[in-house]
Amino acid sequence: MTAATPLASSTTEALRPHAEQTYAAEIEALAKADDRQRPPGWQLSPWAVAQYLLGGQAADGTEITPKYIGARRVVEVAVSTLATDRALLLIGVPGTAKTWLSEHLAAAISGDSTLLVQGTAGTAEEAIRYSWNYARLLAEGPSEEALVPSPIMTAMGRGSVARVEELTRMPSDVQDALITVLSEKTLPVAELGTEAQAQRGFNLIATANDRDRGVNDLSSALRRRFNTVVLPVPDSAEDEVDIVSRRVEQLGRSLDLPRVPESITEIRRVVTVFRELRSGVTEDGQTKVKSPSGTLSTAEAISVVTNGIALAAHFGDGRLSPGDVASGIRGAVVQDRVSDGVVWDEYLETVVRERAEWRDLYRACREVGA
């Protein structure tokens, strides 16, 4: 069984390198000084994994950038779960960094975040177990060589962390194929009369979206095999501004966008607009507003600002202005033209317009339409 070989060089010019590639130097610096006990098969101790995620400084002075910004406890519970025989289920509303955290956990623990199964309504059991190279299967009959392992089977063999994205979008019978994997730590191959046995270090991280609840709920048998960690929406506006500015910076660097200084004012405003519309009340608690149908997640705020920066850098004067974020904000808010259009219009007139220091934003938003 061989690992998938990338079709093109995956390090030099990949549009989006994997976490273990982007942060190889950080992981190496942490590993070098890491004298705490490592669970079998782990390349770092749980303590060092948490430091990789939360940021800080390695013993040799290497700066560790924070990946997850939020409660330390959330990260500690997630990491320590993976050191037990229970799998980890990350749930939360859209854009709360479930996918992001799971990628970085796999990168820090196993040095490989690519053993991934994407859950959809069409995911088949083979995606969790194994399939066959049919040319060989027909020519030679079932054999080890004709077997094509799933990412999960590969992770079992290597003692690595596997990931399942959007677990609850998969049909329930497909989800249940995970039960044997998680409880017996084996995957029987009936056709060969053999089984794949998980090596130490194997575990699984699944993500599920709160909004999908009820689509294909987890069976209780499967749920019992997971420790659930809920990723919260950022507590305060400051936390969210912090997340957005850091991620926008990192994204700008990885996309080689020209630098746009002093974008903090617009970031604050985008975050404030999103938070107020999400919560249905202004930050000062004085005015009730209606909430639109979209989620207005932190992730969407990040992309509104990143798009704004691309606009400012290439077509503006190199500074982020309200005009660069206005259409992005409107696009995120107005998902349904009729009902959300009304919500947005009302918010513009009753909140944005009333703030003296937001006049320029009001004008920019009016220009892109209501």
Ligand SMILES: Nc1ncnc2c1ncn2[C@@H]1O[C@H](COP(=O)(O)OP(=O)(O)OP(=O)(O)O)[C@@H](O)[C@H]1O
């Ligand atoms: N607390 C946070 N710390 C760091 N980054 C965050 C945080 N919250 C959101 N992000 C950023 O938001 C972006 C989107 O996150 P991600 O795709 O992981 O969300 P998700 O929870 O998987 O959403 P979905 O349910 O839509 O799949 C990422 O770029 C991530 O860096």
Ligand SMILES: [Mg+2]
């Ligand atoms: Mg996700």
